[in-house]
Amino acid sequence: MEFTETEDRSTLRKYARDLAERELAPRATHWDEAEEFPQEAWDALKSAGLFGVTVGEDYGGMGMADVEAAIVLEELARADVSSAILAQLIFNGPPRAIEHLGNQALKDRWLPMAASGEGLFCIGITEPDAGSAANLMRSHLTDDGGGGYRLNAYKNYVTGGHKASACLVWTRFPGGDGAKGVGAVVVDLTAPGVSIAGTHKKMGLRACTEAELAFDDVRIEADDVLLAGNPIDTEAFKTLLAHLNHERCGNAAMCLGAAQGALEYAIRYMNERIIGGRPLADLQGLQWKIADMATQLDAARLLLTRAVTMAGPHGTPPALETAMAKAASNLAAKFVCDEAIQLLGGYGYSREYPVERAYRDxxxxxxxxxxxxxxxxxxxxxxxxxxxxxxxAWRNPLV
Ligand SMILES: Cc1cc2nc3c(=O)[nH]c(=O)nc-3n(C[C@H](O)[C@H](O)[C@H](O)COP(=O)(O)OP(=O)(O)OC[C@H]3O[C@@H](n4cnc5c(N)ncnc54)[C@H](O)[C@@H]3O)c2cc1C
Known part of the structure; x- marks a missing residue:
C-alpha cells in the first residue's frame, strides 16, 4: 500500500477542501438549524464540476475511482456531512450503478445529468417493514405487456427523495419470493403515480433529509430496468448488494472527514483554553484522549484505504474489506466526535460549536x-x- 498521496490526488483533496471551507463551513450551522436543503452547497459543487468525479468521461465526468471519491467525500464532510451526502448520492449512488450495470439507454438518459449536477439521484431499498432484512420487501412489479411493468412500492428513508430527479428502486420482479427475483429499476420521479408521502425529522443530517416515496402503479418501460430479477434465483439481489460497497466506502469516508474536523477542532481548542494558568493541552489525561482519537481514526482510515485501493480504477470494493472499513469508520467517528464534545466541556454540548453537529450527523x-x-x-x-x-498476515485458520 502506498502512503503518500499522488500529486493528482493531493491536488484534488486541496480543491475539495478549499471549496468546503469557503462554501460549506460558513453555512453548515444555518442549514442544520433551519433544516434547509443546502442549495448553495449544491450550486458550489456544480459550478466546481465536482459532481462528475466518478461518472465516465463519455458522459461528461472525470471517470475517477473509489479512492478519489473517498478523498472528496472526506474533505466535504469535514465541513458539512449533509452537503457531502449530495456528492455521495452521485458518486456512489444510482449513477454508479447505472454506469456499471445499466443498459445504454439508461446511461444516455441519466449520466450526463449526474455529471453536470443538473439533477439529484436517490435510492429506494428500505421499506417500513424491511430495513436490514431487505429481502422482506413488499415492493413488486407486475407485467404490463410489451416488456413493460407496473411498479407498486412504498419506500422509506430515501435520502434526498423529495429533491431528486430519479430513484433507483429495488423491487421484486414477477414470480419472485423473498430474495429471489429482487432486481432494480430506475424511476423518473415526475412520472404519474409517484408521490412524496412525507419527510423525516431527524437528530442529525438535518439539511439533507430522508423522504417516504409512494409508487402507485407506476409504468416502467423495458429500458428503465437496471437489473432484472429472475424469480428462480437471487443473483440480481446479490449483485445489487455487492454494488452497495461503493456506498459503504463513501459512508466510511464521510465519517472519517467529519471526525477529522472534530478532532482538529478539539486540538485547537485545547491549546487555546486556559484553566488555572495552563492550557488544556498540558493535561496528560486529555493528551491521552487525543492520542486514542487520532489512533482510532487513522486505523479506520487505513482500512478504508485498503478497501478502495482494492477496487482499482473501474472495479467495486471487496465485501469483507469494505464491511471492516465501514464498521471501523462508523465506530471511530462515534468515539472521536463524542470525545471532542467532552474535551470542549459545556461548549462542546452547545450548538454554537460544530463538534456536536458532527456527532449528530x-x-x-x-x-x-x-x-x-x-x-x-x-x-x-x-x-x-x-x-x-x-x-x-492472514491465513485461513480452518486449513
Ligand atoms: C441517515 C440515514 C439515511 C438513509 N438513507 C437511505 C436511503 O437513501 N435509501 C434507503 O433505502 N434506506 C436508507 N436508510 C435506511 C437504512 O438503510 C435502514 O434504516 C437500515 O438498513 C436499518 O433498517 P431499519 O431502520 O429497518 O432497522 P431494523 O432492520 O429494524 O434494525 C433495528 C436494529 O436491529 C439491528 N439488527 C437488525 N437485524 C439484525 C441482525 N440480523 N443481527 C444483528 N442486529 C440486527 C439493526 O442493526 C438495528 O440496530 C437510511 C437510514 C438513515 C439513518
Missing part, C-alpha cells in the same frame, strides 16, 4: 448503508467460515 451514518451490526454479522460469519481479508 455521523450517528445517522452508523445506521445508513447497512448498520454497524449488519457489517459485524458479515465480518464475523465470513471469518468463521475461513474467509480472510487481504494482507500477508
Amino acid at each position: 455521523i450517528r445517522g451514518l452508523c445506521i445508513g448503508a447497512g448498520t454497524v451490526e449488519v457489517q459485524r454479522n458479515y465480518i464475523g460469519t465470513n471469518l468463521l467460515r475461513g474467509r480472510t481479508p487481504a494482507g500477508g
Whole structure:
C-alpha cells in the first residue's frame, strides 16, 4: 500500500477542501438549524464540476475511482456531512450503478445529468417493514405487456427523495419470493403515480433529509430496468448488494472527514483554553484522549484505504474489506466526535460549536448503508467460515 498521496490526488483533496471551507463551513450551522436543503452547497459543487468525479468521461465526468471519491467525500464532510451526502448520492449512488450495470439507454438518459449536477439521484431499498432484512420487501412489479411493468412500492428513508430527479428502486420482479427475483429499476420521479408521502425529522443530517416515496402503479418501460430479477434465483439481489460497497466506502469516508474536523477542532481548542494558568493541552489525561482519537481514526482510515485501493480504477470494493472499513469508520467517528464534545466541556454540548453537529450527523451514518451490526454479522460469519481479508498476515485458520 502506498502512503503518500499522488500529486493528482493531493491536488484534488486541496480543491475539495478549499471549496468546503469557503462554501460549506460558513453555512453548515444555518442549514442544520433551519433544516434547509443546502442549495448553495449544491450550486458550489456544480459550478466546481465536482459532481462528475466518478461518472465516465463519455458522459461528461472525470471517470475517477473509489479512492478519489473517498478523498472528496472526506474533505466535504469535514465541513458539512449533509452537503457531502449530495456528492455521495452521485458518486456512489444510482449513477454508479447505472454506469456499471445499466443498459445504454439508461446511461444516455441519466449520466450526463449526474455529471453536470443538473439533477439529484436517490435510492429506494428500505421499506417500513424491511430495513436490514431487505429481502422482506413488499415492493413488486407486475407485467404490463410489451416488456413493460407496473411498479407498486412504498419506500422509506430515501435520502434526498423529495429533491431528486430519479430513484433507483429495488423491487421484486414477477414470480419472485423473498430474495429471489429482487432486481432494480430506475424511476423518473415526475412520472404519474409517484408521490412524496412525507419527510423525516431527524437528530442529525438535518439539511439533507430522508423522504417516504409512494409508487402507485407506476409504468416502467423495458429500458428503465437496471437489473432484472429472475424469480428462480437471487443473483440480481446479490449483485445489487455487492454494488452497495461503493456506498459503504463513501459512508466510511464521510465519517472519517467529519471526525477529522472534530478532532482538529478539539486540538485547537485545547491549546487555546486556559484553566488555572495552563492550557488544556498540558493535561496528560486529555493528551491521552487525543492520542486514542487520532489512533482510532487513522486505523479506520487505513482500512478504508485498503478497501478502495482494492477496487482499482473501474472495479467495486471487496465485501469483507469494505464491511471492516465501514464498521471501523462508523465506530471511530462515534468515539472521536463524542470525545471532542467532552474535551470542549459545556461548549462542546452547545450548538454554537460544530463538534456536536458532527456527532449528530455521523450517528445517522452508523445506521445508513447497512448498520454497524449488519457489517459485524458479515465480518464475523465470513471469518468463521475461513474467509480472510487481504494482507500477508492472514491465513485461513480452518486449513
Ligand atoms: C441517515 C440515514 C439515511 C438513509 N438513507 C437511505 C436511503 O437513501 N435509501 C434507503 O433505502 N434506506 C436508507 N436508510 C435506511 C437504512 O438503510 C435502514 O434504516 C437500515 O438498513 C436499518 O433498517 P431499519 O431502520 O429497518 O432497522 P431494523 O432492520 O429494524 O434494525 C433495528 C436494529 O436491529 C439491528 N439488527 C437488525 N437485524 C439484525 C441482525 N440480523 N443481527 C444483528 N442486529 C440486527 C439493526 O442493526 C438495528 O440496530 C437510511 C437510514 C438513515 C439513518
